[in-house]
Amino acid sequence: MPETTPPSPRPLLLQGNEAMVEGALYAGCRFFAGYPITPATEISEVMSLKLPALGGTFIQMEDEIASLGAIIGASLAGVKSMTATSGPGFSLMQENLGFAVMAEVPCVVVNVMRAGPSTGLPTHVSQGDVQQARWGTHGDHPIIALSVSTTWECFALTVKAFNLSETYRTPVIILSDEVVAHTREKIVLPRPGELQVLERPRPGAPPEWFIPYEDTPRGVPPLPAFGEGYRYHVTGLVHDVRGFPTERPDEIAPLLNRLFRKISQHFHDIQMVEEYLTDDAELLVIAYGSVARSARRAVADARAQGLKAGLLKLITLWPFPRRLVEPHLGRVRAVLVPELNRGQMSREVKRVNQGMTKVETLNRIDGKLITPGEILARLQALSGK
């Protein structure tokens, strides 16, 4: 195709799922493996249309275990890779997710949450997988999980998820939900170069000197692609700096501690929240995903009624952005955490709160979104008006 000047950006009307594909392609994703599941299927479908035209590869695997295995393999061969699923498929992915953590393979895993457990309510919204994203794979491990609440975020945070994944050599989970995935909103896609796109660290040393899992000041060892002459070993076993299995305590602890440290050392880059009218807020709503949309509206309505309400929207769910939440807890009269589960994130807020303020919950698990009215009513009750 001849090179043409890019057309001036015109607004598009995209679903969250479609915007995620655009974000992934913008970030340089060129490999996608998936297995159909509501409400994530559109991501696979649009990927299957667009990736091949860009010289990339889409493949529909035999299940979600295979999908994650394939994207790990593709990433090791040097290609930015992604998969997308919903609860049942996310459950199947857990073992290979741990592999990607242990072997430090960049990849992005989207979970468009629907109500569970089990097959649950395939077409209804939920936020029931928040703790699964944190602890679903076995063993003590760090993880990064981002939450999206708008079509724009489906685009921009997918780009960010790839950046984090590549920069820190870790799987990054994006938690979307049925409402965000299927809501159509106006979006102007940024031109190439407008958003930052980052690449994985590459070895500077020649193969003879290369030590694949050596610690670095950033805690992230460089990652050459298979076939580039480095011939290193990748394994899910605990390994030494050369990548070979070890059972020596003096090699085990440094590896596992480094996996945590490479994340904790970069909290400032990884942890993100969005504040709305929080400066003088006395009543703070802490919300994420589709519920944050209702919460924003409820906060605006509360303000109109003279209540000093504010919204702290969590974008990074894991590692829990304690640093960004704590200062608010010391200031406000009460916190309300509405969510579509029985309190998976509010328990995190309470853990951090340590009695600083009152933390209340608002939970729905019936497949319906929490409405602005429900949140407003609770804010009114909390204010005593």
Added chain:
Amino acid sequence: MADVTKLIHKYLRHEKKFPHVWCPGCGNGIVLGALIRAIDRTGFSKDDIVLVSGIGCSGRMSVYVDFNTLHTTHGRALTFATGVKLANPRLQVIVVMGDGDATAIGGNHFIHAARRNLNLTAVIINNSTYGMTGGQYSPTTPYGARSATSMYGNVEHAFSIAELAVTAGAAWVGRGAVYHATLLDQLMEAAILKRGFAVVEVISHCHTLYGRKNLLGGAAEMMRAQKEAAVRVEKAATMTPEELASKFTIGILADRDLPIYTQEYRKIREAARTALAGED
């Protein structure tokens, strides 16, 4: 050093991974030798080979060899290999699995990989048991055999891995045994050179666990039994089912030219480019 030993050493990693985990006399070492000799004959550079393995005694093979090596999760080696190959079709991807790895937990991936026909080589070391976990029964443990979880005799019936691969659509299927070292070398080489999904089932022995439980003797006795039970595919064609009852065939079971996934996918890329060219 004898020339063959020198050759093997050229492909082994010498820093820190030896001694290996395998029992003395295990067939895994013979398979590794055959694989290395075959790779050497094909002339591929070490940098171009990706050796992917599953989990099990057999799965430990990847750590010892000086290629790009990927030791995956139990049963899933072919899925990782699929990603590697699709992302960089220039790489020669060889996958080593155990019988439990490939046909129990990984059975689904195995048949779909065969059906898909990527240009991959799959080596399955069939020792009729789960070696690494202590000799439990696997999908290839014979009916009636004793294992750590079938001490009263196995009531399940075994898969024939090579025949399964033929039926699932693999482009090339061969079966050898560790006793027949020369044939094994040839099969490995042919499988690597084959354009398409090529499967080598290697009949091996786990004398420490399976052999002991079934009073089959040591490694030497079990290899002798392979010699007695093996029948060349060509000869088997002239024998009756009764004559073949306690035998297994060795040789090439299937060799067909089928469209290769990555070539087919190139057409998809063209179609997508044409279809999307009108849009911006």
